[in-house]
Amino acid sequence: MRAFLLRRLVHAVFVVWGVVTVVFFLVRLTGDPAALLVDATATREEVARTRQMLGLDRPLYVQYVDFLTSAPLGDFGVSIRERRPAMRMVLEHFWPATAQLALAALVLAVVLPIPLGVIAATHRNGLVDHLSRLGSLFLQSMPSFWLGLMLILLFAVALGGLLPAFGWGTLRHLILPAVTLAAAPLAQNVRLIRSGMLEVLQHDYVRTARAKGLAERGVIYRHAFRNAAGPFLTVSGLSLGFMLSGTIVIETVFSWPGMGRLIVQAVPGRDFPVIQAAVFLFAMLFVAVNLVVDVLQGLLDPRARVFEDAG
Amino acid sequence: MRAPRDRVALLGLAVITASVLLAAVAPALAPADPVKNDLLARLTPPMWMDGGSAHHPLGTDTLGRDVVSRLLYGARVSLVVGFSAVILAGALGVVLGLVAGYYGGRIDDALMRLGDVQLAFPALVLAIAVLAVVGSGLGNVVLVLGVTGWVTYARIARGETLSLRHREFVEGARALGARDAAILWRHVLPNVLPSITVVATFSVARTIIAEASLSFLGLGIPPPAPSWGAMLDEGRNYLTTGWWLALFPGLAILAVVLGINVVGDWLRDTLDPRLERGL
Numbered sequence: 160m161r162a163f164l165l166r167r168l169v170h171a172v173f174v175v176w177g178v179v180t181v182v183f184f185l186v187r188l189t190g191d192p193a194a195l196l197v198d199a200t201a202t203r204e205e206v207a208r209t210r211q212m213l214g215l216d217r218p219l220y221v222q223y224v225d226f227l228t229s230a231p232l233g234d235f236g237v238s239i240r241e242r243r244p245a246m247r248m249v250l251e252h253f254w255p256a257t258a259q260l261a262l263a264a265l266v267l268a269v270v271l272p273i274p275l276g277v278i279a280a281t282h283r284n285g286l287v288d289h290l291s292r293l294g295s296l297f298l299q300s301m302p303s304f305w306l307g308l309m310l311i312l313l314f315a316v317a318l319g320g321l322l323p324a325f326g327w328g329t330l331r332h333l334i335l336p337a338v339t340l341a342a343a344p345l346a347q348n349v350r351l352i353r354s355g356m357l358e359v360l361q362h363d364y365v366r367t368a369r370a371k372g373l374a375e376r377g378v379i380y381r382h383a384f385r386n387a388a389g390p391f392l393t394v395s396g397l398s399l400g401f402m403l404s405g406t407i408v409i410e411t412v413f414s415w416p417g418m419g420r421l422i423v424q425a426v427p428g429r430d431f432p433v434i435q436a437a438v439f440l441f442a443m444l445f446v447a448v449n450l451v452v453d454v455l456q457g458l459l460d461p462r463a464r465v466f467e468d469a470g
Numbered sequence: 471m472r473a474p475r476d477r478v479a480l481l482g483l484a485v486i487t488a489s490v491l492l493a494a495v496a497p498a499l500a501p502a503d504p505v506k507n508d509l510l511a512r513l514t515p516p517m518w519m520d521g522g523s524a525h526h527p528l529g530t531d532t533l534g535r536d537v538v539s540r541l542l543y544g545a546r547v548s549l550v551v552g553f554s555a556v557i558l559a560g561a562l563g564v565v566l567g568l569v570a571g572y573y574g575g576r577i578d579d580a581l582m583r584l585g586d587v588q589l590a591f592p593a594l595v596l597a598i599a600v601l602a603v604v605g606s607g608l609g610n611v612v613l614v615l616g617v618t619g620w621v622t623y624a625r626i627a628r629g630e631t632l633s634l635r636h637r638e639f640v641e642g643a644r645a646l647g648a649r650d651a652a653i654l655w656r657h658v659l660p661n662v663l664p665s666i667t668v669v670a671t672f673s674v675a676r677t678i679i680a681e682a683s684l685s686f687l688g689l690g691i692p693p694p695a696p697s698w699g700a701m702l703d704e705g706r707n708y709l710t711t712g713w714w715l716a717l718f719p720g721l722a723i724l725a726v727v728l729g730i731n732v733v734g735d736w737l738r739d740t741l742d743p744r745l746e747r748g749l
Contacts, residue, residue: 177587305720404592
């Protein structure tokens with residue numbers, strides 16, 4: 160177990176290094192980062208001064224080593240638009256706004272599918288089964304932001320402002336964005352739990368449990384669901400990753416003051432320190448989620464520790 | 471269960487064919503110029519509503535441009551980006567995956583670790599950041615979505631190659647003196663293609679949605695060129711006065727992507743039943 164944890168940790172550190180390197184080279188894609196890091200109206204002298212001030216006139220490897228030591232500590236320089244530390248701005252938008260939205264959506268997408276998936280499996284070709292099949296097909300085939308627009312059209316416009324179309328602060332404001340973000344993974348998770356349950360229900364121990372005369376509820380939730388829950392953990396992790404990137408468009412639709420909207424707004428102003436900091440934080444959250452899921456999986460299922468190297 | 475699935479897939483194929491045809495003959499079909507403003511006719515509702523006009527079957531947008539025409543031309547953007555980005559990603563990924571799986575060792579390690587790093591970025595975040603640097607536009611969107619999409623293909627191609635490289639027919643070809651490239655091309659690639667085709671089909675669907683998302687955020691196809699995502703971006707500020715602007719481009723995306731997804735489901739069941747369902 161310790162070897163497994165250590166291996167996962169080393170891998171995560173490697174990925175973080177890769178992420179920092181990508182973010183470093185990102186602003187150097189066009190050759191001159193100084194031109195990107197100043198105002199669009201800057202004169203040539205101002206660009207030169209910025210280059211010197213930010214140390215961009217030093218050799219590339221010196222800049223790289225410097226970046227490797229400062230970026231993981233959250234130092235991405237100062238926002239061009241707001242003249243404040245870029246990472247602090249990103250964190251202020253992540254917490255609480257983005258975290259609230261992503262967690263609310265995660266709860267919807269992970270908790271609701273448990274009973275729904277079990278019902279879909281135990282009542283094959285029933286209402287829940289059909290609805291979840293259609294739902295997952297349709298929801299995967301539409302952009303989430305369009306679903307958001309349609310929900311606004313329905314709840315905020317057609318139903319005369321039953322729910323607010325945008326803004327942040329109260330629980331009512333949270334409902335539409337969270338439902339929009341959760342809809343597609345929710346439907347997909349119902350399908351996954353269903354297929355996991357269908358497989359498990361065929362096993363001998365389920366038959367034994369029934370033969371012992373246990374109540375059907377106990378058989379299903381105590382014996383079957385527990386064994387179907389393994390893959391579900393991975394899926395929850397994937398869902399959380401999906402939610403994090405989904406927040407970018409959803410926050411834009413609902414004017415939600417989170418880091419997704421921050422990065423989108425930073426693009427036209429070419430606020431590269433903010434873009435870099437946000438990209439870095441997004442990637443770090445992704446890596447952290449994957450690490451936690453892998454470790455939990457390893458704790459719950461010893462087989463995962465052995466197999467994880469094979470893939 | 472077999473027959474209805476086939477029928478649904480056939481319907482999906484019909485939708486895809488129809489959209490390709492409509493996109494191809496857009497100039498002949500479109501009732502108006504998709505980028506020509508007509509401020510006097512702005513926000514004309516669809517023809518079946520009060521104030522609608524037969525000249526604009528699905529109404530006009532805030533600059534008086536004809537919605538049907540913009541949808542037809544927008545199909546070109548979605549389909550071109552969807553297919554060319556996936557072809558680029560697939561070609562890149564398959565070549566790298568074949569090489570990694572066949573030669574193993576350091577090349578394999580380096581490529582797979584590179585894939586790990588790439589997957590640490592949410593795809594949309596990486597696309598936004600790169601487009602912010604290199605600028606938006608059709609070519610850049612295809613490049614970004616194509617180049618960042620290689621990992622899945624590489625992993626599949628690598629896995630298949632690993633399991634094939636010591637099989638008799640590959641060893642035999644090698645013993646007969648075939649060059650590595652020829653072995654990969656003639657003996658390994660054909661075995662990789664079924665899984666790749668299935669994954670690529672779903673990728674076209676996802677790429678069309680990704681392009682729409684980027685254009686919706688103002689980072690994809692720059693105005694005034696019609697793109698379904700950009701049309702939704704324009705429409706979202708007029709939900710109370712021009713609901714049709716937010717409805718129709720979304721329905722267009724839904725129809726095409728749904729068509730591709732059901733064909734993908736069918737391909738998966740037919741070509742590669744081993745691939746996981748529902749993911």
